[in-house]
Amino acid sequence: DIQLTQSPSLLSASVGDRVTITCRASQGIATSLVWYQQKPGKAPKLLLYAASTLQIGVPSRFSGSGSGTQFTLTISSLQPEDFATYYCQHFSGFPLAFGGGTKVEIK
């Protein structure tokens, strides 16, 4: 089974900061990786799929990169509405799995 490890688990940042979250897969998954954002009390929201394709309606300050086992989610300039928890998920066969999450909090 493929495991996903996110780092860091907690990230303190300020509005305007450039933020990078890493997701590492236990084995190669090509670009079969998705990123979600979840705010407290809300369902997750799709941000990017296929590692780097921005979902319709998601601001362009979000970007993703990587392939194989190493992936990153970058927020180029953190906005107040971006403080949330971010999850990666792979779609490289069953069982599907999520990373443990990265909480982005206000510094």
Place this chain on the structure above:
Amino acid sequence: EVQLLESGGGLVQPGGSLRLSCAASGFTFSSSAMSWVRQAPGKGLEWVSTISDSGDDTYYPDSVKGRFTISRDNFKNTLSLQMNSLRAEDTALYYCVKYCRGGSCNGYYFDHWGQGTLVTVSS
């Protein structure tokens, strides 16, 4: 607009059973794979099950295999999750999720989520 409305959650004793339902609207349900994802209180996301658009193929992680059964009714646009032999560790908010894969999706991802239904397993 895609809508996914879960129901059926509640308090159940360890070893008990519960059946969750999800009413789907706003898309062609019979053409879409569907999934369940859960989230224990204060914890991360865990994939629970997936069913193909036809219902012929189902998938589970080891944590629920043999205890949970996913099914669908493409005439009623309804997704279900039958949960048996429930354990305390099954306590979570259960999300009904639309699974976009291949074809016009240009990829694989969970693109729409319900608001969840809470399952609490406790004596």
